[in-house]
Amino acid sequence: MIKYKNMRKSTGKFDISGQEVFEGDVIESHLGGQILEKELIVKYGTYQAYCPCDECYMDSVGFYVSSDGLPDMPIGPLEDYAKVVGNVFDKKERKTK
Template identity: 50%
Template sequence: MIITAKIDIDVEESGLSLNKIKDNLIAFTRNLIVNGAENEEIGLTLLEVSYTEFSRKCTGKHDVNGELLYEGDILESLAGGQIIEIRYGKYSAYCPADKSVMDGVGFYAIAEGYPEMPIGDTETYAKKIGDIYSNPELAVHMEADI
């Protein structure tokens, strides 16, 4: 679940330190999730909130830092600096053994200027830098996506 909250904080009016404001924000968010925020009096005013529920498929693979990777994650190739997005579904990839393009179903990677490809051994070449939900500006846009 992604929770997006727009909160108005008047630091000067609150008379609180930045650390206390951070603590209050954490408490506010926790109470928003558990109880709703109507009766919270912690120096914050809720302006807007939206919830988005989704689930992502786990690849079972990790990046070079040992972080588990999921559908929608954005990786940076340590080999060439390419930005790579992990997707799940039907894809076409070149099979060197058969010298032909073959369809596959599963996790695959896309990167601008490159064909779709299986994600391979991510532990040796890729570092997670975000995901398409939290960092939509990093999403890879292929011609077929437009």
């Protein structure tokens, strides 16, 4: 039997190595050939996004990444920058910097 709490939503996107990305995955950003020193957690729900046309933050709904010390951000093209390094549900040690 599959428990509801074990089900995760697929983003419909893949990381730089071709691995499917799900809600709850922990990713590293490899943007510009450099690895961001923070783990980003893929989440789904309501978050604040900046609208440059209206010059204000407004509610957005969908997949986004969250990390301590950074604003929530839409996931964007994960295949261009993201590498899955684990998920928030596994008890395995993840690589930390």
